[in-house]
Amino acid sequence: MTDHVLSLSSSIPTLLETKSDYCRLRIRFNHLSRERRLLTCLLILFAIIMFGLLIGIFILSWTFQGRTPIIYREINSTNIGTSDGVIQRNERQLLTSIINIKPTLSTNIIDTTFMTTTTIQLTTNTEKQLARYGESCDNDSGCERPFICHKKGTSTPGMCRCPLKYDFIRDQCVGDLNALCTKDTDCQQYMLCMGMNDGTRQCQCQKQFEYDNPRRRCRGDYQAPCESNIDCRANLVCNKTITPSVCSCESHYQYHPSVRKCRGDPGAVCDRATAECVDNAECRDGACECSHQFVPDDNKICVDPCPSQVPNPARIRYPGNCRRFIDCQQKSKTECPEMTIFNLRTQLCDYPKNVFDCR
Structure with missing residues (x-):
């Protein structure tokens, strides 16, 4: 009895200290501003909610130990493209089931006791892949875009080709001159997709370029941008000594603006x-x-070296060449035989010993 009284008397100071601490906390809380008191209450409420969630998760884990919930939802049938064909996926009505998973030595066996519907079904569509350029086809729908099925007759299979006025370049169809287009990249190099008077958009050579029919490409005029000599018109070369490189006249050629040619x-x-x-x-x-x-x-x-005044000689010596002469009447140039030179006085080819004004 005495021991009980002693223990009770020793716990009284502890209770008093706890009450004293609580009073101090309450006083400090009352001295806080309204906003801080509100924030403190929200934090305490948040801590209580999180503690309740943790308890709920613990209870669920203990109740459904070794089982997994699976959720299905109903979606319209969709096609998924793959390299092997088309896969169709069907998902059934919305439900929640529990599957018992029992491990074995070699695999996992799914116990469908708790399932009320079938699982997701995957069925492979064995349709033939769309044909690419150069492959056989029956109609346009059998070719990949933008290829079309080109057939020579109704009884023979066709072949996937590029559309009209398009060429197969670098693994893609590229528009030639006047080909219908929607954007510049549909056309070949140095072409733009331009609007025409009839309302269509067609591939046309850009500024400073002209279409070369034999080569079937746009080729640059003088000072046009270029990457190689094939990008420039006749008698022009791609001058790569400057940056960016442009088309310039070949050696011993000069540009004539009046005709836009070298x-x-x-x-x-x-x-x-x-x-x-x-x-x-x-x-x-x-x-x-x-x-x-x-x-x-x-x-x-x-x-023209022939003099215009009358009378004028029928023949004159070719400048800088004793053997050659010019026939002004016949409008031609002729060369004397070997060992002879032109004699202006006699108007004939003569031996050098008889010609004194040209050596």
Whole structure:
């Protein structure tokens, strides 16, 4: 009895201290502002809710130990594209089931005792893959976009090709001149998708470029941007010594703005198929040469040396060449045989010993 009284008397100071601490906390709380008191109450409420959630999770874990909830929802049938075909997925009505999972030595067996519906079904559609460029087809729907099925007859299978006025370049269909388009990238290099007067949009060469029919591409004019010589028109080369590179005239060629072309000076290397020599000159034996009676002057221009006053000689000596002479009446140039030179006095080819004004 005495021990009980002693223990009770010893606990009285502890209770008094606890009450004293509570009073101090209450006084401090009352001294807080209204906003801080509200915030303190919210924090205490939040702590109580979180503590209740933890208890709920613990109870659920203990109740459904070894079982997993599965939820299904109903969605319209959808197609999922894969490299092997098309997979169709059907998901059933909304429900919650419990599946007992029992491990075995080699696999996991699913006990469907608690399930009230079937699981997700996956069925593989064995439809044939769409054909790409160069592959056989029966109609346009059998080809990947933008390819179309090109058939020569109704009884034979066709082949997937690019649409009209489109070429297969770098693994894609690229629009040629006047091809219908929706954006610039539908057209080939140096072309833009432009609006036409009929309301359509077609591929057209951009500024400073002209269409080259034999090569079926837009080629640049003088000073047009380029990447290689094929990007430039005839007698132009891609000058890569400057940045960015542009089309410039070839060696011994000069640009003539009046005709927007580079023309070869007398002596410039040329090709008869694409020859562009200066006025009164023509491509002969692989080089630009003044035609008829014309001769090049110091400015590399072909001029007529025949005098205009009357009377004038029928023949004159070719400038700087004793063997050659110009027939002003026939408008031609001729060269004397070997061991002879032109005699201006006799108007004939003669031995050098008889000609004193040219050596």
